[in-house]
Every structure is written in C-alpha cells, then in structure tokens.
Amino acid sequence: MPSCEMCGKEFPSLRRAVIEGTTMSVCGNCVKFGVEQAGPKVEVTGRSQTTQALERRAVRGKPRDIYDQMQEELVEDYGERVKQARQRAGLSIEDLGKAINERVSNLANIEKGTYHPPDALVAKLEKALDVKLKEKPEAPSGIGGRPVGNAGAKELTLGDLIKKQLEKK
Numbered sequence: 183m184p185s186c187e188m189c190g191k192e193f194p195s196l197r198r199a200v201i202e203g204t205t206m207s208v209c210g211n212c213v214k215f216g217v218e219q220a221g222p223k224v225e226v227t228g229r230s231q232t233t234q235a236l237e238r239r240a241v242r243g244k245p246r247d248i249y250d251q252m253q254e255e256l257v258e259d260y261g262e263r264v265k266q267a268r269q270r271a272g273l274s275i276e277d278l279g280k281a282i283n284e285r286v287s288n289l290a291n292i293e294k295g296t297y298h299p300p301d302a303l304v305a306k307l308e309k310a311l312d313v314k315l316k317e318k319p320e321a322p323s324g325i326g327g328r329p330v331g332n333a334g335a336k337e338l339t340l341g342d343l344i345k346k347q348l349e350k351k
C-alpha cells in the first residue's frame with residue numbers, strides 16, 4: 183500500500199498535491215498543505231517522489247560546488263605576488279629556488295611576469311610562499327562573492343614551511 187509522503191501513513195490511494203513547489207503523493211488529510219493536482223493517481227515507482235524532491239533540494243542547496251568546479255586562472259599580477267610573498271618571507275630568489283627545487287632564472291622571470299609558470303610550479307609556489315596565484319574568474323551573479331585566499335588557514339608560519347623545505351635537502 184502506498185504511504186503518504188507527508189505523514190507517512192498508508193492509504194489505499196493517494197492524491198497528488200504541489201507542496202512547496204514539489205509534487206508529492208499525499209493522503210486526504212495532508213492534501214490541504216498544498217495545492218491539489220488534478221490528473222491520474224500517482225503510480226508507485228521505485229524512486230519515490232520524496233527522494234527526487236530531496237535530491238532536487240540538495241542540488242539547489244549547493245551552488246558553491248558549481249562555483250568551486252570553475253576553472254581557476256593564473257592571476258595577472260602573479261609576478262608581483264610571488265615577489266612580495268618571497269620578500270615578506272625574507273628569502274632571496276636563490277633561497278626560494280633551493281626550497282622548491284626550481285631554477286632561479288625561471289623564478290626571476292616569473293617575478294618579472296615574463297614566464298607563465300606551469301600548474302605544478304604554481305602549486306609549489308603557492309604552497310611555499312603561502313600566496314594565492316590562481317583565482318576563479320568572477321563569481322556568477324546570484325551566488326555572490328566569497329573571500330578568496332587562505333587567511334586563517336595557516337597552521338605553520340611561512341618561515342616554518344621554508345625551513346622544513348630546506349631541511350629536507
């Protein structure tokens with residue numbers, strides 16, 4: 183016997199009503215919570231309409247995931263960011279090169295903005311210097327911006343990270 187999707191009680195037949203924008207199979211008592219739909223009785227299929235409604239709700243509740251899936255792009259001022267982060271850490275280009283095992287000439291060109299670092303190198307620089315070099319293009323309207331960066335997520339100080347990197351050598 184089908185059961186009412188509102189109260190869960192079983193009834194020989196159910197009516198169809200739109201409740202909060204979702205079509206549900208409900209009993210005669212619960213139909214008043216929504217707008218009753220005319221039409222054939224709801225056939226009981228494998229996936230209940232409640233399940234489908236919940237899935238729809240789940241999708242609606244996660245706009246951020248869509249945003250998170252958007253491709254990140256190298257920021258225009260990546261060179262400046264690398265340079266500033268490096269100087270903030272009190273490192274020379276040579277120190278940084280040693281720390282992340284990268285050619286000093288490459289790093290110098292990155293800081294000048296004449297060399298677009300490949301993804302792997304961007305990731306290394308971001309990690310070593312605790313700097314954000316990639317950002318998503320503008321947030322789609324309706325979702326709204328959210329803070330970019332990793333402020334507050336620091337467990338180690340910059341110096342600690344670099345020291346660790348150097349100790350490994």
Ligand SMILES: [Zn+2]
Nearest residue numbers: 186189209212
């Ligand atoms: Zn009911």
